[in-house]
Amino acid sequence: MDGFSFSTDVRIRFAETDAQGIAHHASFVVWLEVARVAYLAAHAGGYQAIRDQGVEALTTEACVRYHRAAYFDETLRVWARCTDVRGARFRYEYRVERAGELVADGHTLHATVDRETYRPTRVPAWLAEAIARAESAAG
Amino acid sequence: MDGFSFSTDVRIRFAETDAQGIAHHASFVVWLEVARVAYLAAHAGGYQAIRDQGVEALTTEACVRYHRAAYFDETLRVWARCTDVRGARFRYEYRVERAGELVADGHTLHATVDRETYRPTRVPAWLAEAIARAESAAG
Amino acid sequence: MDGFSFSTDVRIRFAETDAQGIAHHASFVVWLEVARVAYLAAHAGGYQAIRDQGVEALTTEACVRYHRAAYFDETLRVWARCTDVRGARFRYEYRVERAGELVADGHTLHATVDRETYRPTRVPAWLAEAIARAESAAG
Amino acid sequence: MDGFSFSTDVRIRFAETDAQGIAHHASFVVWLEVARVAYLAAHAGGYQAIRDQGVEALTTEACVRYHRAAYFDETLRVWARCTDVRGARFRYEYRVERAGELVADGHTLHATVDRETYRPTRVPAWLAEAIARAESAAG
Numbered sequence: 050m051d052g053f054s055f056s057t058d059v060r061i062r063f064a065e066t067d068a069q070g071i072a073h074h075a076s077f078v079v080w081l082e083v084a085r086v087a088y089l090a091a092h093a094g095g096y097q098a099i100r101d102q103g104v105e106a107l108t109t110e111a112c113v114r115y116h117r118a119a120y121f122d123e124t125l126r127v128w129a130r131c132t133d134v135r136g137a138r139f140r141y142e143y144r145v146e147r148a149g150e151l152v153a154d155g156h157t158l159h160a161t162v163d164r165e166t167y168r169p170t171r172v173p174a175w176l177a178e179a180i181a182r183a184e185s186a187a188g
Numbered sequence: 189m190d191g192f193s194f195s196t197d198v199r200i201r202f203a204e205t206d207a208q209g210i211a212h213h214a215s216f217v218v219w220l221e222v223a224r225v226a227y228l229a230a231h232a233g234g235y236q237a238i239r240d241q242g243v244e245a246l247t248t249e250a251c252v253r254y255h256r257a258a259y260f261d262e263t264l265r266v267w268a269r270c271t272d273v274r275g276a277r278f279r280y281e282y283r284v285e286r287a288g289e290l291v292a293d294g295h296t297l298h299a300t301v302d303r304e305t306y307r308p309t310r311v312p313a314w315l316a317e318a319i320a321r322a323e324s325a326a327g
Numbered sequence: 328m329d330g331f332s333f334s335t336d337v338r339i340r341f342a343e344t345d346a347q348g349i350a351h352h353a354s355f356v357v358w359l360e361v362a363r364v365a366y367l368a369a370h371a372g373g374y375q376a377i378r379d380q381g382v383e384a385l386t387t388e389a390c391v392r393y394h395r396a397a398y399f400d401e402t403l404r405v406w407a408r409c410t411d412v413r414g415a416r417f418r419y420e421y422r423v424e425r426a427g428e429l430v431a432d433g434h435t436l437h438a439t440v441d442r443e444t445y446r447p448t449r450v451p452a453w454l455a456e457a458i459a460r461a462e463s464a465a466g
Numbered sequence: 467m468d469g470f471s472f473s474t475d476v477r478i479r480f481a482e483t484d485a486q487g488i489a490h491h492a493s494f495v496v497w498l499e500v501a502r503v504a505y506l507a508a509h510a511g512g513y514q515a516i517r518d519q520g521v522e523a524l525t526t527e528a529c530v531r532y533h534r535a536a537y538f539d540e541t542l543r544v545w546a547r548c549t550d551v552r553g554a555r556f557r558y559e560y561r562v563e564r565a566g567e568l569v570a571d572g573h574t575l576h577a578t579v580d581r582e583t584y585r586p587t588r589v590p591a592w593l594a595e596a597i598a599r600a601e602s603a604a605g
Contacts, residue, residue, distance in 0.1 A: 064214055064496045066207035068260050073203050074386040075356040079481045097539050108352040112390035121207050122514050203357045213525040217492040218342045236400050247491040251529035261375050342490050346483035346538050353481055399485050
């Protein structure tokens, strides 16, 4: 996938479908989160490691464009990349594919806050560096 | 409803349906929780009040029997009663109805724990008394 | 609310919270849907009426911006308006408030399709007119 | 695991946690379904194959006992076995473990119905046989 070097697969659960017979659109928002968590596990020691250091990453925006319906038991590949780490903010972009076909794409924005005070706090340097390494490898 | 004096209504959301065209069975477990929260709001100052006093109520068992399918946009009435408050445990029983017709019934078991240590702690006396008052009124 | 004439209230369920202690961001996507369904019930005979006429409304885009965290048991007011009904497409805009304070805003895009073939089909005239009436009343 | 020959792993998603900081109890009901679907994929051609033959399997009862809390990002192993295939009914039993430690157990009951009429229909012979083979292998 052009510009993406990381992906994770999700299998559509029956509970994630709706009475239109397709995966409910809110399910995709959860799958993007699954991809972020897997990305951080692969590149930065995991999201729990970040939380353990007193930092929470809040989601401040989530946008998904749905191009094709997806169905129960299908396997979707969720490509994710982290871009624009700046101060206390970062951005993820996503492409969701089924056998190479675009099903959805989107982005999320995030803000890092102190876990106790919920005040904005800079993205920790080690995390910003881990992301920079991951994305430069994606070249 | 025989033996029940409290109920709350839920309207079935589209997101709660599945590809069988009916409300997904896990949705009912959430609705039972909605009924517990409403029950505590009506009788005991609300669940948040309990949490604010350093007590969490964990769910230790949840059982639902499904008698009829339920559909998008239907309004279900969830009857709830609290029974058997003993030590650090209590039990809820439920009937879920649609226009007087039984859709599901079930029960949940709960344990009260200290919010910091997660060790079992007796159901606070004021809560046990509020429940006793509520249920004796149901007589 | 400027430009909005319709709203519906949702009470945040415990199941909708996450380990950050706040309402999970995907929950908002479900609440926007709850507001759309309530809007159609108020203005156009309900979403089920639309489905009964052989039309499904697919969600083709969903975007939410989160301005403040929301918490268990809070009541949120979800303002919704339908804009830009064109051909087989329409758009909703939303503001989610807590006691008059902005918690989130966003929009969704939708496409109407034939329920059997899933091919695009124009928004039915009666529905477009019901929406136009609703929104002109909002003026 | 004594008496179980099939298991599937689930990784706890952030969206599946709640404000108690643990996996929400309704999430387990979804994981049991994930295990049933994986079991049928391993032993009987998949649940979609069953649906494709005009049969739906409804859930008529779901019970879960929670023994320990489970946390974000943990991997749980869900053991499942199908027992008591009789007429139009069958039963699953489950154990949910984390690193060999019991986290939850439970069962579900199911009824097979004709996909068009939703009338009870016998569990198809090929499915009953596939289940019998799977479970005798477990002996």
